[in-house]
Amino acid sequence: MQLQLHNINKLLTKRLAEHTRQPINLALFNKELNTLAANINKCLKDEENLRIEALREEKHFKEMISNISHDLRTPLTAIKGYQQLMEKGVLTSEQRYKLQVAEKHADELGVLIEHFFEYAYLLNAEPELKLEKINLTNLVTECIAESIAVFEENNLEVRIIEALPVFAKASKEAVIRIVQNLIRNCVQHSAGNVEVQVLAEKNAVISFKNSVKNSNEIDINHIFDRFYTADKARSKTTGLGLSIVRLLAEEMGGSTNASLQAGVLDIRVELPLQNSLA
Structure with a gap:
């Protein structure tokens, strides 16, 4: 039993050090030790599944941020284009003031979208920086x-x-x-x-x-x-x-x-x- 416990610790240490997925195997038939090994393997499997699911969700999140940043840029460009056309026309002072307010908010939205775009790029592109x-x-x-x-x-x-x-x-x-x-x-x-x-x-x-x-x-x-x-x-x-x-x-x-x-x-x-x- 001491030898089997030693082997269990050895395998667990190897998994942690080398990031392997090797399950715990026992050479001695002992009900309590076999139950322990089975429970350890189940915990390790559940943990691995949670890690894979977390990676999958993180990947989905990155793709969602990237898609949102791209989708928002197109209508904002159109909005700014129409604002520029309106600015060239004949406007009353009140209309010009309202247009300036709209342009200010469009610029603020542009800054927010650029943040989304930059963040999505950094997450997905994983650029190699020249140090x-x-x-x-x-x-x-x-x-x-x-x-x-x-x-x-x-x-x-x-x-x-x-x-x-x-x-x-x-x-x-x-x-x-x-x-x-x-x-x-x-x-x-x-x-x-x-x-x-x-x-x-x-x-x-x-x-x-x-x-x-x-x-x-x-x-x-x-x-x-x-x-x-x-x-x-x-x-x-x-x-x-x-x-x-x-x-x-x-x-x-x-x-x-x-x-x-x-x-x-x-x-x-x-x-x-x-x-x-x-």
Whole structure:
């Protein structure tokens, strides 16, 4: 019996280490041990079926998001086209005002659809990112500088904390998309000025800090989950911006985390650190 228990543990360890599907087999006829082995095999089979079903549902979800993003683009393009035709015509001041309101909402819808499209692309295409040594400090600073007008339009000030250059092994295009999404998140949800810092710890870190309204409504443990929004009643976002940030960071071997203290939200993106002399 001791030998059979040893073999059971050995097989289970092998399954965990090598991700095999080998069932538990016994050489000794013992009612209790055979019942134990049968129950273990049943649990393993049920777990495998649940995993396969989860993968099937995830694949279906990805396809659904991709189809929705494509289907929404076509009518929106037509709407904007007709709005442009109307704008060229003779309109009263009231009609022109109503048209401008409609155009504003169409533009907001366009941004939401682009988020859907980008998220669907990242989930389905699984692009191979070209990782190289980049000056993370300079790249983040350039992205912030290009977005100064956006901050000013929303009455926000952005402060970049100066430090020594930090180098990371990452994709330049992916980092730009990450920073753009972090900027968009600040513009949409910040209740005060924004503080940006790039620093070197165990990893290269991009930190965005800003005060937020109704901080008690924010679930910090789910802030990177897809479709998560703190205020579901009034939110104009898809809740995909920070999910895209997490996806891109993980594809580069990095990670994301967030903290909320005294009404200040700190979103951090960690990327593999690259020695400046390498």
